[in-house]
Amino acid sequence: DTEVTQTPKHLVMGMTNKKSLKCEQHMGHRAMYWYKQKAKKPPELMFVYSYEKLSINESVPSRFSPECPNSSLLNLHLHALQPEDSALYLCASSQGRNYEQYFGPGTRLTVT
């Protein structure tokens, strides 16, 4: 099973709202990722967790706050977003640093 699940599928939020995106994998992978993808572009890496510790933060604004409660779960907390943050947010996981990444279906986020 190579499934990564994400909820919600769609999210519309105002600029003053607080919301969270959730990601789950049960493949025993020890690395989990958040990506942002704009239309017709490749995904852009935002964060990487390795063994539940934040390993990479690609200079993402603090209005995005990741959390890894355990080895299977990854959250992305959103607060005071801007309209330009509207995008497809993808979660991925891998066995480790030099392994293929498996992606979830994404959350389509619209900031109004």
Next chain:
Amino acid sequence: AQSVTQPDIHITVSEGASLELRCNYSYGATPYLFWYVQSPGQGLQLLLKYFSGDTLVQGIKGFEAEFKRSQSSFNLRKPSVHWSDAAEYFCAVGAEDSNYQLIWGAGTKLIIKP
């Protein structure tokens, strides 16, 4: 600088015809190579990967790719496309020293003519 080039922004192919999508990379270390496919509004699905060994790799959905070190290429092929293959295809490259990060190509949109 490390880079991945997919020279074709979009390609149109007739259903049943063969397909080749190009990917060229510039990377100092020995690369790990991937092809992903993305249908509209969906996540990315791994089609195939190359780490080492046989340079012709087989993937899912009837796709294959060949790693040519001398040409720094990893082109994706399929002998006969189906309408359901219409999607965006991304080539990505990693390496032992890349620290989880993949370098992505810009993508190629595959359009299937009936």
